[in-house]
Amino acid sequence: MPLRYALLGLGWLISLASWAGGIRGTLYDQSGQPLPFATVYVAGTSQGATSNAQGDYELSLPPGTYPIVFQYVGYVAKTQEVTIEGDEWVELNLRLAAEVLTLPEVVVNARDEDPAYPIMRQAIAWRKYFRQEVASYSGKTYVKGKGELIDYPKLPIVTKKLRENGIDTGVVFLTESVAEVTFRQPDQYQENVIALKVTGSDELTPINRTTRINFYEPLVARAVSPLADNAFAHYTFALQGSFQDGDHTIHKIQVTPKRRKARAFRGTLYIVEGRWNLHSLDLTLPAPTMTHHLRQVFAPVQEGVWMPLNHQLTTQGYALVMDLFRVDFKFQYASVQSEYRLTLNPDRFRYQPSEAVVVSIPDDSTAVADTVADAPTTRKASAKELMAKARALQRLKEEAERETREERARPPQDLTIQLDSVATKRDSTFWETYRPVPLTLPEQKGYRVQDSIQAVREDPFFRDSVEAQRNRWRWASPLTGYQYRKHGSPWTVSFSGLASGLQFNTVEGWVLEPSLTLRRELSRQRQLTFSPQARYGFAAQRGYGQADLSYAFRPQRPASLALAGGRYVAQLNPAGAIAPWLNTLTTLLQERNWMRLYAHTFAEARYATEWVNGVYMEATARWEARETLMNQAAFRLIDSPRRAYTSNAPTNLEIGEATFTDHRALVGHLSVRYVPNQKYMIRNGRKRVLDTDQPTFQVEYRRGMSGWLGSAVDYDFLSASVAQTFPFRRAGLTRYLVRGGAFLSHEAVYFPDFYHFQGNQTLLRLRERIDNFHLLPYYAYSTRDRFVEAHVEHRFSRLLLARVPLIGLLDWREVALVNYLYTPTAGHYTEIGLGIDDLFQLLRIDFVAGFRGTAYQQFGVRLGLAFRISTGN
Template identity: 35%
Template sequence: MKISLTKYLFITAFILLQLPLFAQGIEGTVMNQEGEPLPFATIFIVNLKNGSSCNANGQYKLNLPAGTHTVQVKYIGYEAQQVQVEVKNEWQTLNFKLKAQTFALKEVQVKGKGEDPAYTIMRKAIAKKKFHRLQYDSYQMKAYIKGTGQLTNAPFFLKKKLKDEGVKLNEAYTHESVRQVKFSQPNKIEEKVLSVRTSGDDKGSPSPVNYIMFSFYNDKFGEAVSPLSRAAFGYYKFEYAGNFSEGNITVNKIKVTPRSRGDNVFEGFIYIIEDYWAIHSLDLKTSLMGFPISIKQNYAEVAPAVWLPTTHQYLFSGKVMGFAGEFKYLASISNYKVELNQKLLAKTEIIDEKVEEVPESVAAIKPAKEDKPIELLANEDKLTRKQFRKMIVEYEKESLKERENPEVVSERSVKVDSMAFKRDSSYWAQERPVPLSVKEVKGYQRDDSLAQVQSARLTGKDSTGVIKKKSFNPTDLIMGGSYNLSPRTRLSLDPTLINVFYNTVEGVNVNMSGKLRHSYDSLRRVFEIAPVVRYGFASEDFYAKTRISHQVKQGEKVSMIYVQGGKFVEQFNEENPIHPHINTLSTLLFRRNYMKLYEKLYVGAGYDYKASPFLKFSGSLEWARRSQLYNNIDYSLFYSEEDRPLTPSLPQNIELEDTGFPTNDALIFKASVSYRPGKTYRMYNGKKIPLLEQSPEFLLMYRKGISGVLGSDVNFDQLELGVNHGISVGVRGRLEFELRGGTFLNNKRMYFMDYEHFDGNRTILSSLRPAGAFRLLDYYNFSTNDSYFSGHTHFQFRKFLLTQIPEVRFTGIKENIFVNYLKTSSSPHYYELGYSLDNVFRVFRIEAAASFHDRNFQELGFRIGIATILKFSSN
């Protein structure tokens, strides 16, 4: 029978397209002897250096090329099994039943004070930890990564709102990716994203590779102290729990117990390979802010004497304020290709000089300055822990000196394959080593529609109409609402209902505000208009203002120009230290009208420019007509005029007998600079990203009241210097401070709103800036037009008083102390000493503070604030 060329090509193409359907490999279940599945057991193909994991039901499915393969199955606490299997052109079912691991207690010659042999094992492992990080020049691997999270509970009054926002309880939210990763010394990671399956766009989110690149050979694993840290013996007790043989190696099981349980210390078991003193596997738990975290890792020998992780498992869970959830994270590593460091191939026996006898020949080894540490390592077959560690440290220092850019502490590049977001289900069936659960499958069906919405917003194209356009409803003026005018244009109305306030000048005042925002070029350029209108029922005054801004991003550089103006009420301190809601409650309930207001008719413009994250400039020029305001209402729910009279809308001040003022015009220029020295960077896709937390921030501000221009009545010059910094101390200890000092070079003509004001507080609520605000200071009493200095320090402990109790630490509670200081040319020395419980119910901060004038005690007060872990802008 003859076949035409066209038919031949068609049949050939059809067969080639079907080849993936006839993939072969092994599949099955890993169980214990009782037939119970072992979730997330590790499957490792020894000859291919290829790893995979089971799912939560102990099931696995692994594609393999035809041929004979050595399959090794591991599960922490169970004996490893290793079998050979011949794979043909079909799937083979291969089930495993693992036996519980039995541990032998080797005879140990006890010396010294009879310490547990675990300490010798851990001292040797710590001595070699830097060696294990340096024994390869580079390695490549393929990583399949899956993270699945779900919200399991929420406050009853928010469940409907969450559902409307697309967040449903007990539904899986899953991220899957396949990535090719290359690590090169000293800290360079090149990542290629081969495929991603998740909701929305993954390109701007943190790479999950960050988690699998953390190493327990570093002093810290994330923020927690590693059991192999140089300071490990200060944080942990170790206990020898036996050993077992696996092939030709002996593995020691070490129990890790924190000396003080709580956040950022580990508890569990770490397995160390005898003689090599490398990690074999680990099963550890820790907590972050009281939330438990479980970590499991299995290692394999991926090159001669090189053990690297082949599976990672993380489990996060917790409850806070009625919310509960969990997140499971699994990484399966395969196709390791290791380039060994040829200078560190020699095997050196480590002697623990603390308990083991040191031969005279070894004790006599004392390197001279001209000796190369790498040559000594290659020539000596025995060294003490201290000798070995010192030589490795010196070798690392020499290597780092050879770097071209010593200020760059790490390099990272991420490239996304053009097909990464387009892979179909057949691709994932081929690449996915861990089968999806039923919940994860349903979650993908939901997320596919959400991804279309996000894509439309970024591209500006909505041809399928996935973005729902809401029609206007009059109730939106009261309850708030938002409208998609186009994929990149959005109108938002703030809820007027929660912007109804009360003060003694306007009585009840209603504020209506909104924002029109248009984005260009995938959010690089943004245009925004934000108007506000306000009406006071007691004063019968109508106010309005607006701000128009345009922002442009070009890499690290960000510039914004804005104009604003209107007629509005303003606090004398332009930082607005008293929130209108707080003043409303204080006035109505306690008859304390702390907010002091004046009227401002103004127009102004400004320019903000961030040349780099280390250097920022801002400047503004404003003309304003300021008028005094008076109380128009004398009403509160409690107390009478005789018991507690309301004060005028004028502050009290020790420098001015009367802060009242006539209507005046003011033209004021303001400029400021922020700078951070000591530049260190990490590289990302060829761009330098600064590590800001490693250097302090220095501030310079100049303010000028310009006289005689546009009728301006003011004439003053103010100069201020400041510094902010935060320093980590130990485990989770942190010291933060803020210092400010300034003076008025010229104060010929000023009004009280032009004075320097300080961030005071007279209400029960504390500031959002625990290291930058006073707790008991009057808002305006010490305001000045002369020289001044203020200082704030805030120290957070891991353990202090109540946190000495482990049960308290496990709740996530922290203890802080703070000291605040203020001195002006006219004020006494003002001090505040305070103590606080932080992260109470994971949300609140409860403070007690005492204030002093010079050495005289003034008052004791209590404040409630937001936990420092929750970072909010004061705006």
């Protein structure tokens, strides 16, 4: 542990120990109901606390006299002078009155605007100033979080799956942390966690993001901020009234999205008159499977600078376990920021707006026209004046769009989280002394129960007995699998079981394919994995085996080395044309054997790394002796008189029957992938890449090397692609992939070396990858020439189904898709489809037509899982 962190923690303990007194009590509203998560702080400072869910608060203070501010969103703040003598605790219970709102006396007609709009113009115009006002700051942050399951199916399979992920069916987790937080413009955060207390599953404890939520940014959680320059295109505002908070007049403004299904905030903003900064906010943000509710309270802490003191974030929604069973959950976070030390930005004054920019900023030309048309006019207003205003609004609109694009393309958030080596060892005295949010009675009971359970779990005798029971080899283990883990041991051993790899194909008949994995943690940064695998086909009466040895290191910039080899069976398409279990069903039930196999003896070396953030490279050298295989099995469950098993050699448009002679091949492969502005976080020394809507570029090169080690292949292959998933304005989500490639030379190209496309000839659509065709035969279009393929899917947020009564409540969404392929031999092939997504929050059905050139070729229905797309953090 660095010395400065040790000294910091020691200093805190000494200072806290000297503050043996303070104030405590309970906050109520006028009816006697407790006020949860209210803010309590010393006026003019950032020294404060927050009440708990029962309204209880506690603020440690040294002896002295203090003006204490009690503040709650929607209530009138109260300031009370309190004197602390010695180490006494002053009991102070207060009732806060709901805000008494006054409205300006105005007459609003059809062509006038709500009084909120002039206020919001000022707040939006000053946004950039407040965004840049502070160059850097440091302070302390206390965060308390709780997650719990609200409802879930009481089925053994669900309970088992939850427990496998460390989730108790009561409290998922309860966590507290204390950190020294540092921020520097534009987006650099550092958190040094000096105290951490976790019960339940710490793996489910999300990284604290509540204190980094900033509504002065144009985008917040991929939604337009109500203070963004183009906010008037996304929100309507209404002044609910104004009230006095000390010397400040506060305006309460209702925020409503213009479009009901848009990803946008809804709730209340409180704006300070004259300064036009945020006083507090109470907003909700809906998402497809959850809703986020956020409250923030600001206060002047240094030189009149208002900073957030209190954050509350509640997320409630559901998740699907095993993609089938719905589990409802609720996460609650309360955070308190204190002891701010600010450095003001010397250039902040250049961000002060002029009166010329204090105007509305529509988001599109239609809104510009509507704004001009609806603007209050007099008889003296001329068309020339209106056109001048329209041009000014258009310029501001373009500026807002530019800033939004720049925000989406901002560099990755530079976040460093360091965990002190003694952070998890803080005793109850530390927490009782520092904790600014008192524990509720259920939380105190939960801690006592969890501490007792933890003490039992850490008992060596108990732990050994539990591990002995868990690691016991049972009678069903050979079929269902087995895993061995021991506390403190670097080894993990897992066996897949014979049943997991059971399958049937016409080449081998019934197949068993068990695998074993041995993993050793060499350190927190390095890991060694050995994975042997066996395979036996009963009809062919042949066995195979292969093994993979991999070494992973440098988790902050992931890299791995691997060696593999053996004699095994593989599909002609190395990406896997069809899942083995699905081929088993279609073969036995429909007499359609789609899988095509060959045998190979091989040796391979791989190296993969991330060069710099967002740039990935993988290099592979592979030698193999390839051998054709013939059908050996005739077994079927249902014998169709109209069908028969087909040959293991597929039919291809370029070469007819795709047979090949046994041969050897030495192939080198290089792939480079680039994700611009990739965002990530580093937690516990490991890099975690965040979702992005930036495009992904990839270039691949393959070289078949003739003459080396008896290799008979001789070709050069090059391809390039770009893929992206992004929200398309307010119309929904779009994802696409465009890929082109060519064999630059093809003196000797065997069918396994062809470029194979991801086809589908079954009812089920299993892959979520964008580069899948819905109706394309598996190997008919495989090529050793040049090609272009393109795939586009769009998931509408609001088209027809959302407008139909009752059906609109089900959140079904239309999906449109186009898949395109061109090769010189096959010509143009196109698929056009429409689908319905999120059927019963689980399924998706597509109706697709295929065309060869302009001629209709076939129609098909495809059933799959719902369209799961991530578009941001």
